[in-house]
Amino acid sequence: MDGHFKDKVAVITGASSGIGRQIALEFARRGARVALAARSENALKELQNEIETFGGQALAAPTDSTDSTQVKHFFQQVINYWGQVDLLVVNAGQYIRSPIDSITLTSLQESMAVNFYGGVHCILAALPAMRARGSGQIIVISTMDVKTPLALDAPYVAAKSALSGFADVLRQELHGSGIRVSIIYPGRVNTPMLDTLKVPAISAKMPSSSVAAAVVRAVRSGRARFILPFQANILYWLYLISPTLADWAALKFHLQGWETKELK
Numbered sequence: 001m002d003g004h005f006k007d008k009v010a011v012i013t014g015a016s017s018g019i020g021r022q023i024a025l026e027f028a029r030r031g032a033r034v035a036l037a038a039r040s041e042n043a044l045k046e047l048q049n050e051i052e053t054f055g056g057q058a059l060a061a062p063t064d065s066t067d068s069t070q071v072k073h074f075f076q077q078v079i080n081y082w083g084q085v086d087l088l089v090v091n092a093g094q095y096i097r098s099p100i101d102s103i104t105l106t107s108l109q110e111s112m113a114v115n116f117y118g119g120v121h122c123i124l125a126a127l128p129a130m131r132a133r134g135s136g137q138i139i140v141i142s143t144m145d146v147k148t149p150l151a152l153d154a155p156y157v158a159a160k161s162a163l164s165g166f167a168d169v170l171r172q173e174l175h176g177s178g179i180r181v182s183i184i185y186p187g188r189v190n191t192p193m194l195d196t197l198k199v200p201a202i203s204a205k206m207p208s209s210s211v212a213a214a215v216v217r218a219v220r221s222g223r224a225r226f227i228l229p230f231q232a233n234i235l236y237w238l239y240l241i242s243p244t245l246a247d248w249a250a251l252k253f254h255l256q257g258w259e260t261k262e263l264k
Ligand SMILES: NC(=O)c1ccc[n+]([C@@H]2O[C@H](COP(=O)([O-])OP(=O)(O)OC[C@H]3O[C@@H](n4cnc5c(N)ncnc54)[C@H](OP(=O)(O)O)[C@@H]3O)[C@@H](O)[C@H]2O)c1
Pocket: 013, 014, 015, 016, 017, 018, 019, 020, 037, 038, 039, 040, 041, 043, 063, 064, 065, 066, 091, 092, 093, 094, 095, 114, 118, 141, 142, 143, 144, 185, 186, 187, 188, 189, 190, 191, 192, 193, 194
């Protein structure tokens, strides 16, 4: 068992699928008690059963993170059940894309609701329990698109940038409190979220286990920022040095990919 995880209570949002599911399994295998949130009850129950089969402890609670009342209720359930929250992984999200010319207020609001406010609701609900114990860690699953924005991603990037900015400020305000904040910036990941997106070889989709491994490293080290995979760091530095050159590279390599469904 891993001392960073053993008997810790970890809340993972978006645990019904992809990256969140993988993080929940990794945490539970290391001895954490995992509270699983998402809207799909059956998928959460299936994951809970899988975790219990190998001797882990899980609590599945269908929760829509865009609804602050449901989120508060979920955290109260976790506190009632296990009495504490040590780790929060803010992972629930949706890839809402639209060309700027046809962007609607609705698509922006939908993206903000899940990718920004959904995360903020969870952070605000978890903080009092962490403050009370003077310890904890909040890990936000952002996206590399925030560091080097890609064409067609305006609704998604706007909301994820807001959440990353919120989390960066939070880390400063929590300095010295015993509560750490880490942000993970993954490139393309092979999950249902990208089922309809073909990507160029240079930004090939990594397995969700790579992101879960980075989250495990974040818990062990407390480091503030993880950018993955390795080549994403090159684009990150290029963007800092010359946004014009980074834009050129993004367009040249068609990093926005090819949608197999029509965008709204
Ligand atoms: N895939 C990528 O290439 C990639 C890259 C960088 C960052 N990310 C980020 O990684 C996170 C996980 O994405 P993924 O790739 O694992 O996608 P995914 O397989 O589609 O999983 C998304 C998860 O979010 C949950 N979710 C969506 N809306 C929700 C809501 N309103 N309330 C509660 N849960 C909600 C979904 O569960 P329900 O539908 O059951 O509610 C699901 O569990 C997202 O924040 C995404 O932006 C993904």
